[in-house]
Amino acid sequence: MESRVKSNRQLSRALCYSNVERRPAASPSVIVIGGGFAGIAAARALHDASFQVILLESRNRIGGRVHTDYSFGFPIDLGASWLHGVCNENPLAPVIGRLGLPLYRTSGDNSVLYDHDLESYALFDMDGNQVPQELVSKIGEAFEDILKETDQIRKEHSEDMSIHRAISMVFERRPDLRLEGLAHKVLQWYLCRMEGWFAADADTISLKGWDQEELLPGGHGLMVRGYLPVINTLAKGLDIRLGHRVTKVVRRYNGVKVTVEDGRTFIADAAIVAVPLGVLKSNCLKFEPRLPEWKEEAISDLGLGIENKIVLHFEKVFWPNVEFLGVVAETSYGCSYFLNLHKATGHSVLVYMPAGQLAHDIEKMSEEAAANFAFMQLKKILPNASSPIQYLVSRWGTDVNSLGSYSYDTVGKSHDLYERLRVPVDNLFFAGEATSIDYPGSVHGAYSTGLLAAEECRMRVLERYGELDLFQPVMGDETPVSVPLLISRM
Numbered sequence: 001m002e003s004r005v006k007s008n009r010q011l012s013r014a015l016c017y018s019n020v021e022r023r024p025a026a027s028p029s030v031i032v033i034g035g036g037f038a039g040i041a042a043a044r045a046l047h048d049a050s051f052q053v054i055l056l057e058s059r060n061r062i063g064g065r066v067h068t069d070y071s072f073g074f075p076i077d078l079g080a081s082w083l084h085g086v087c088n089e090n091p092l093a094p095v096i097g098r099l100g101l102p103l104y105r106t107s108g109d110n111s112v113l114y115d116h117d118l119e120s121y122a123l124f125d126m127d128g129n130q131v132p133q134e135l136v137s138k139i140g141e142a143f144e145d146i147l148k149e150t151d152q153i154r155k156e157h158s159e160d161m162s163i164h165r166a167i168s169m170v171f172e173r174r175p176d177l178r179l180e181g182l183a184h185k186v187l188q189w190y191l192c193r194m195e196g197w198f199a200a201d202a203d204t205i206s207l208k209g210w211d212q213e214e215l216l217p218g219g220h221g222l223m224v225r226g227y228l229p230v231i232n233t234l235a236k237g238l239d240i241r242l243g244h245r246v247t248k249v250v251r252r253y254n255g256v257k258v259t260v261e262d263g264r265t266f267i268a269d270a271a272i273v274a275v276p277l278g279v280l281k282s283n284c285l286k287f288e289p290r291l292p293e294w295k296e297e298a299i300s301d302l303g304l305g306i307e308n309k310i311v312l313h314f315e316k317v318f319w320p321n322v323e324f325l326g327v328v329a330e331t332s333y334g335c336s337y338f339l340n341l342h343k344a345t346g347h348s349v350l351v352y353m354p355a356g357q358l359a360h361d362i363e364k365m366s367e368e369a370a371a372n373f374a375f376m377q378l379k380k381i382l383p384n385a386s387s388p389i390q391y392l393v394s395r396w397g398t399d400v401n402s403l404g405s406y407s408y409d410t411v412g413k414s415h416d417l418y419e420r421l422r423v424p425v426d427n428l429f430f431a432g433e434a435t436s437i438d439y440p441g442s443v444h445g446a447y448s449t450g451l452l453a454a455e456e457c458r459m460r461v462l463e464r465y466g467e468l469d470l471f472q473p474v475m476g477d478e479t480p481v482s483v484p485l486l487i488s489r490m
Contacts, residue, residue, distance in 0.1 A: 028458075028465065034273070035063065045455070065276065124327055139183055314348045336352065338352050424457075
């Protein structure tokens with residue numbers, strides 16, 4: 001009798017429509033939507049917990065906003081390229097460590113710009129004159145002082161404001177911090193780098209929320225061989241369907257039905273939505289019934305920035321042996337910076353990295369025009385620069401599979417929006433960098449939310465069928481997953 005009851009229950013799970021992708025009935029099932037780091041991490045965890053998992057990815061590759069390109073004959077990350085926080089506390093550290101992947105450390109814990117130390121720059125004015133290193137360091141320290149003053153303004157004002165407005169108020173109350181001439185231009189370059197960290201302009205970044213993320217210790221490490229070996233390792237053996245753009249997600253009391261662009265449908269006990277914030281904002285993915293109002297507001301109110309890479313490959317190196325080359329200007333919009341990959345990888349490559357409005361404007365250009373724009377910025381500081389032999393251009397803002405680079409805190413909006421976006425809705429679970437309240441905008445943030453969504457999903461599904469085993473963690477004993485008490489107030 002017991003075996004018949006069990007088989008009937010398994011049969012009920014396998015019921016499907018005639019045009020629905022059938023799945024084995026022997027174990028609980030989950031559909032993961034999105035093959036970026038969060039989706040791959042979730043699928044890996046549930047697969048290893050003996051769930052039937054199908055991952056649906058709209059692109060013809062996995063990785064999402066992690067994209068390692070090999071067209072130059074060596075790896076170039078067109079998306080995420082750093083491990084922020086080279087330490088054991090980083091959720092990705094065990095994976096990267098086991099693979100033996102090298103990191104190039106670009107800063108310690110006290111870098112004013114987070115991912116690079118002050119001494120690693122060579123800055124130039126528009127006439128090609130190098131800024132004295134003593135001035136670069138002095139203005140970097142002044143920028144830190146200015147940011148400390150903005151913290152005092154934050155404490156004094158109950159209403160939020162932009163970082164740009166707060167800095168203006170600092171200059172009003174502290175004229176001694178106001179800079180002119182070349183010093184002012186160097187300060188604008190530091191502000192440009194800050195905008196690059198958030199992929200947004202200073203007049204949209206929240207004073208109250210800009211520093212609420214948790215910065216792990218250990219500095220920042222550039223992935224010398226790119227992120228692809230990590231994503232490929234996590235994806236090994238998973239059932240991944242490329243070219244499957246999800247258009248509709250229907251949730252019912254007994255499962256979910258997911259429809260892709262060509263009309264095919266898939267059913268499962270639950271789904272994990274791990275698509276980029278920009279895709280959620282575009283409303284091209286329909287939910288039935290609609291998501292709760294608080295969830296839709298979180299999607300709408302979270303900031304989404306753009307940072308791109310224009311990668312220039314040269315026949316030989318003709319630039320200084322520093323990690324960053326920069327152009328200083330009267331405004332942060334007019335400033336430029338190039339990452340020197342030769343120092344980290346040995347390849348003669350410079351990466352121009354526009355962010356915010358500048359990135360928007362450059363995305364309107366053709367790839368050739370964008371590469372030429374970047375080269376002209378380089379020629380301003382190095383007039384004898386030779387032309388690149390190859391180039392690559394990312395377009396994260398207009399790519400229909402991303403529609404942006406990563407999330408940030410906008411003026412007047414709560415940092416709690418990240419958590420609201422993460423909170424499950426019935427048997428729908430959410431993951432991705434924009435659902436990480438501690439590590440937004442980072443690869444390890446995306447990865448950790450994928451694990452968390454997988455564990456919450458595993459427990460919810462097994463609870464429904466009376467099969468919950470509290471002593472069987474989703475990733476095994478070697479990688480414990482911390483599951484917070486589900487206490488929410490919307």
